[in-house]
Amino acid sequence: MSNISNAGTHLLGEKSVARIGYGAMQLAGRGAFGPPKDREAALTVLREAEAAGVNHIDTADFYGPHITNQLIREALHPYPDELVLVTKVGAFRGTDGSWLPAQAPTDLVRGVHDNLRNLGVDALDVVNLRIIEGNGMAPAEGSIEERFTALAELQRQGLIRHLGLSNATANQVEEAQRIAPVVCVQNHYNLVHRADDALIDKLAEQGIAYVPFFPLGGFNQLQSETLSVEARQHGVSPMKLALAWLLARSPNILLIPGTSSTAHLRENLAAALLGLPQDMMSRIGEAIQQEAS
Template sequence: MTTIQTSGTFHLGDLPVHRLGYGAMQLAGPGVFGPPKDRDAALAVLRAAVEQGVDHIDTSDFYGPHVTNQLIREALHPYRDDLVIVTKIGARRDEKGGWLPAFSPGELTAAVHDNLRNLGRDVLDVVNLRVMFDTHGPAEGSIAPMLETVAGLQQQGLVRHIGLSNITPTQLAEGRGLCDIVCVQNMYNLAQRADDAFIDDLKAAGIAYVPFFPLGGFSPLQSDTLSGIATRLGATPMQVALAWLLHRSPNILLIPGTSSVAHLTENLAAADLTLDADVLRELDAVGRAA
């Protein structure tokens, strides 16, 4: 059985984790809304992830809502001592599944308590504040009022570490003036490279970077190039894209999601895929393709 030991580790604050983890977003229904089509399969993939060495699970109580956290609790509670569960707050769902901001003090406080209850935990390992000035990407604006609320919940002992999601470098600087920030979760992949300099700055600061949509935003030309490289390596395009991210910087932590045990095993095998200098140059060119 494939394990992920060869991918190395990085840290979320004082919590060391393997660099290839698991994202639970896809365990909810279509559009990350409602229950899964196959509850038993969802529970099976969570248990398989931990069995195969995953010690970092990313989730949120607004996935479903409540669905993924309740599945995680049913599948894995009582939790292994080394399992780190990272969640997000700052958004909510409307009755049709739309994504709306939810960063008033009352909403943020309620979200932390919802995560605690549905996960069955007394303290949340890491809480990412999802900034929702623009749903589709980072947008400038002060995060101080909302982050002060999260920092207050940390001081109460309900949150161990704080991260930020969908942010700019300016917002990170503001956030670090208020509390310790252990991770940033933004969109980044071979084709979407806007955070290149940001990742390097975070590495220098010892802060983890957690990219989402590792295969998002590819043009047909870029997809063809990636597929050709994958064929030569005897791997899938997703495995190559994940392996490139692991090679890109040691502070990158990956959380690919799936509702399939077979796909989970395939994703985790990316940790064992070695990319030589020539392949890395080819892949770097994918990000620059027109």
């Protein structure tokens, strides 16, 4: 199994975590809705990730809903002291699998308690507010004071240890920081989708983790001729090279690639071993930006 410590560590809350973690979204059924096709395989992936040194797992109680958290609890509870479970609130699922906003303070409180119950813990390590503004798909401006204050109150009550944001603008990060400390920001970012370059650098200066979701393109895998050519030249898969590029991009980036396959898990974790030169990574990033423009 790959030694993920080769990629280094970064602080997430009060704990130092390996920079390659695991995203649990794909453990549920298609579209993160319903039960997994193979429950035992899902449990095996979680246990293998933990055995490989993964100590940062990203989840949400609206994956399933409830199912992903219940799988994590069944596979890993009682949790190792070094494991950081990061969840998010701000949405719920319709009976047809649709994604619906749950942004009212009462919704957020309910979401926190759902996570506590299904993960089987007395306090959540990190809770991200999943911000939904505009069409909900991309960050959009809008005050989050009421929403983030509701979570900060739960933090004061001892139900949440640390707070973060998901799908946030730079202005929303600053607004949240005036209410309570922010330990991570989780936004859409990868080799092709680079809108958060300035935000990543600003967070790095503050020692705050940046966690890209869809690091490999999400439901539609990254497509880049440049990436494919470079990967062939170095004898690795394009997806492994894309993860290695993110690790080289900034030391505050924490990866949470998701999979329901142990084979894909091993390949994702092996990105820590590439160790390709920084100048080469910079060149790849510039070439892919030009390709996409």
